[in-house]
Amino acid sequence: MKRSHKPTLDKTLIFLMLGALVIKLVFAVPVFTDPQRSLACTDAFFYDRIARNIVSGNGFSMEEGAPYDPDSTVAPGYPYFIAAIYGVFANSKIAVVLVQIILNLLLLYIIYRFLKRKFPEKTVILFGIIFALDLNLSIFINQITSETLFSVLFIPGLLLVLTAVEEKKILPAVWAGLLLGAATLVRPVILYFGAPLLIFFFIAQIKVRPYKLWRRIAGWGVVIILQLILITPWVIRNRAVFSRTFYTTVSQINLMRYHAAPLKSILEHKPRLQAQQELTNDALEHETWSNEVDNLRLTGRGARKYILSHPLPYAGIAVLGGLGSLLNPLDLHETGVYLKGQTLPPSGSILSDVQANLTKGRIGKALGIVWNERLLYYGKPVILVFILYGLVHLAKLVFGLRAYIVLGFSDPMMLLFLLTGIYILGLVGFAMVARMRVPAEPLLCSLAAIGLFAKREKKNAG
Secondary structure, eight states, X not given: OOOOOOOOOOHHHHHHHHHHHHHHHHHTHHHHHOGGGGGOSHHHHHHHHHHHHHHTTOOSBOOSSTTOOBOSSSOSHHHHHHHHHHHHHTTOHHXXXXXXXXXXXXXXXXXXXXXXXXXXXXXXXXXXXXXXXXXXXXXXXXXXXTHHHHHHHHHHHHHHHHHHHHHTOSHHHHHHHHHHHHHHHHOGGGTTTHHHHHHHHHHOOOSSSOOOHHHHHHHHHHXXXXXXXXXXXXXXXXXXXXSSOOSOSHHHHHIIXXXXXXXXXXXXXXXXXXXXXXXXXXXXXXXXXXXXXXHHHHHHHHHHHHHHTSHHHHHHHHHHHHHHHHHXXXXXXXXXXXXXXXXXXOOSOOHHHHHHHHHTTOHHHHHHHHIIIIIHHHOHHHHHHHHHHHHHHHHHHHHHHHHHHHHTTOSHHHHHHHHHHHHHHHTSTTOOOGGGGGGGHHHHHHHHHHHHTHHHHHHHHO
């Protein structure tokens, strides 16, 4: 007679999730006392406005009044997600934050279960602690922005891609394609994620037995086809509304704002806003347009033309921007406004002034500009939080790097995490903001935990 094996409760996971819940709720106290702090991030205003218009029957519009022109820049997933919560809980921002806390805990559960199949318990516990305490994640859990919903779709999609490759099965690839398609509906940043995935499918090393070429192509094709199928209805909507075939125009905005304008600003020693305005004027000169979509397509084309005329400087700036987003522990704007509750942070760019003084060797003056024009507004307590978390973030980077030094790229997980980080951070241009790192933050938490015990794991595995 066979003995039945009942599933046992993972007490460690339960304690980690309860601890994470307490930490997230404590950190959410400012937004519970003042729901407007959930709009500390500028994009939160736009998401909130579109969601309210949806609930009020005014359509997918960012306008505050009639005629409520339809929007072409925002992907549909997150505004409809908020609108569903608003419809049930009477436009409650706190309800959105609570749902996002639950989603964050769900992501902790998913990554924990995945890592436990590969690594010792010490590694998995450390991951849970780092994840629960991560301040960059916590900031955006309490913001009405798309990072939390995107991460809970995107990261499991990545893990399913790994499962499809390691187990050589198509079904995980099907689920991965559906999740990545849903994630693209939330944030279009992974619209072209098929490129690094193709690299991964072709060069990932499978130790058990050879992974045939046709299986690799089939697995990759399933993921990409399903991703495209899920976003097709929104492309059809845009074609019907704007008479143009596209997914969103936000890429045109980002191309100008975070790529071409900073490049022109640095090369021509001009303020960033001035550089952006000059590029916009050049792109629209002698052109006519009938709506927002045509206008953004023209400015995006002008930005692309300027970038292509300076390929080497742009490549260097893109690398610096990605490294800046990786190294920057927190965004002062969101952190300061969220913790202090003030809504008038410093505006304008100080980059050109700081650069000019550094070029002339005036380091003290450059630091003085940074302090007076940026840091002084936030106050010493916020700066202290920023510095302390900066040390924690530095430790995460060091141990994450150690994981790669010890384990290398023979493990498909290590390879996919690296390709994902390069892709996400490589698209941010010269933004150098920690918010861009939020979708990759759970991966960095995992790598930091792995890196601490990487040598011991490699020995045990041998």
